[in-house]
Amino acid sequence: MPSKNPLAGLAGRNFLTTDDLSDSELEALLELAARFKARGPGALLAGRILGMVFFNPSLRTRASFEAGMFQLGGHAIDLSIGQGVWKLEHRDGTVMDGDAAEHLREAVPVLARYCDLLSVRCFPSGKDWAVERTDPILSGFAAYSDVPVINMESSLYHPCQALADLLTIREKLRKTKGKRFLLTWCRHPRALPTAVPNSAALIASRAGMRITIARPPGFDLDPDIMARVRANARKSGGSVEVVDGFEAGFDGADVVYAKEWGSLDHYGDDAAEKALRARHTDWMVGARQMKRTRDALLMHCLPVRRNVALADEVLDGPWSVVVDEAENRLHAQKALLVALAGKAGPKAKTRTAARARR
Numbered sequence: 001m002p003s004k005n006p007l008a009g010l011a012g013r014n015f016l017t018t019d020d021l022s023d024s025e026l027e028a029l030l031e032l033a034a035r036f037k038a039r040g041p042g043a044l045l046a047g048r049i050l051g052m053v054f055f056n057p058s059l060r061t062r063a064s065f066e067a068g069m070f071q072l073g074g075h076a077i078d079l080s081i082g083q084g085v086w087k088l089e090h091r092d093g094t095v096m097d098g099d100a101a102e103h104l105r106e107a108v109p110v111l112a113r114y115c116d117l118l119s120v121r122c123f124p125s126g127k128d129w130a131v132e133r134t135d136p137i138l139s140g141f142a143a144y145s146d147v148p149v150i151n152m153e154s155s156l157y158h159p160c161q162a163l164a165d166l167l168t169i170r171e172k173l174r175k176t177k178g179k180r181f182l183l184t185w186c187r188h189p190r191a192l193p194t195a196v197p198n199s200a201a202l203i204a205s206r207a208g209m210r211i212t213i214a215r216p217p218g219f220d221l222d223p224d225i226m227a228r229v230r231a232n233a234r235k236s237g238g239s240v241e242v243v244d245g246f247e248a249g250f251d252g253a254d255v256v257y258a259k260e261w262g263s264l265d266h267y268g269d270d271a272a273e274k275a276l277r278a279r280h281t282d283w284m285v286g287a288r289q290m291k292r293t294r295d296a297l298l299m300h301c302l303p304v305r306r307n308v309a310l311a312d313e314v315l316d317g318p319w320s321v322v323v324d325e326a327e328n329r330l331h332a333q334k335a336l337l338v339a340l341a342g343k344a345g346p347k348a349k350t351r352t353a354a355r356a357r358r
């Protein structure tokens with residue numbers, strides 16, 4: 001008889017984007033995360049090891065995964081590429097006479113022999129969006145690993161952040177269907193990646209929210225992501241609109257999700273991108289904007305630059321849930337780790353069984 005626990009089907013799978021999850025899997029993961037938050041998880045992953053591969057810096061992701069594995073009775077190995085760990089090549093057919101000492105084709109299967117789960121953070125390089133939008137490093141990990149791979153933020157997605165974000169919205173608003181979700185672009189001195197706004201829009205569209213994306217012209221998200229956001233919204237009973245102006249989107253919003261990102265129109269052309277970004281220095285969220293909302297939750301994935309993207313008065317004001325959001329990374333990821341490791345469902349596949357099928 002098939003298992004009634006939707007999480008059993010996640011055992012042995014990769015988690016690269018929230019769109020990898022069915023509606024019932026997403027719901028069950030969030031319920032498990034809420035249970036772990038209320039009552040603690042227990043040592044469900046005793047003896048299990050997570051290998052965390054970081055190509056880029058992190059505070060929350062690194063600390064929450066390591067803390068989560070400890071709380072689950074397991075262990076996390078921090079592998080920061082280029083800092084005591086060999087630099088890795090991911091392109092095929094490359095003559096490896098540069099900085100990289102090792103290729104993903106060897107490094108990933110070796111790590112999979114030591115670890116029960118692998119996680120990877122790999123930001124885009126900022127050179128060629130046509131290449132970056134294929135998520136080449138994350139795809140390499142998924143191809144060469146025979147244990148589950150978790151995306152800790154890639155070129156396209158930050159799905160662990162999105163799980164924590166939806167958990168936070170559900171805690172605070174209870175109901176998500178029909179609520180107004182404003183994803184607003186904010187200023188920043190550098191062209192940041194689009195993984196967080198992509199994942200924020202994707203998860204809000206799964207939750208039946210009425211989404212407004214406010215960004216200056218030239219800062220559209222990738223068209224394939226937008227197509228999926230629209231498809232998700234159609235299925236969930238939500239809606240999506242994209243607006244140019246900064247102020248109007250705040251009217252009646254229940255959630256303000258603030259994020260800085262660079263222009264894909266000028267991806268790889270730093271000077272042109274910077275010149276475009278410099279024309280929109282007024283895009284900083286302050287109390288004046290938040291007062292137009294329905295006492296909205298102010299969300300941001302962090303790290304955030306005070307008085308650049310968000311004013312002190314809103315980060316320190318009644319709207320901000322940014323620390324709760326960061327805490328929920330811990331609970332959401334513990335639920336995810338347990339599910340992927342096959343410890344969340346009665347008929348979960350074992351690692352050995354998953355390997356034997358390959």
Ligand code: CP
Pocket residue numbers: 057058059060061062153161301302303
């Ligand atoms: N939000 C987030 O992923 O934070 P870090 O970059 O510090 O991990």
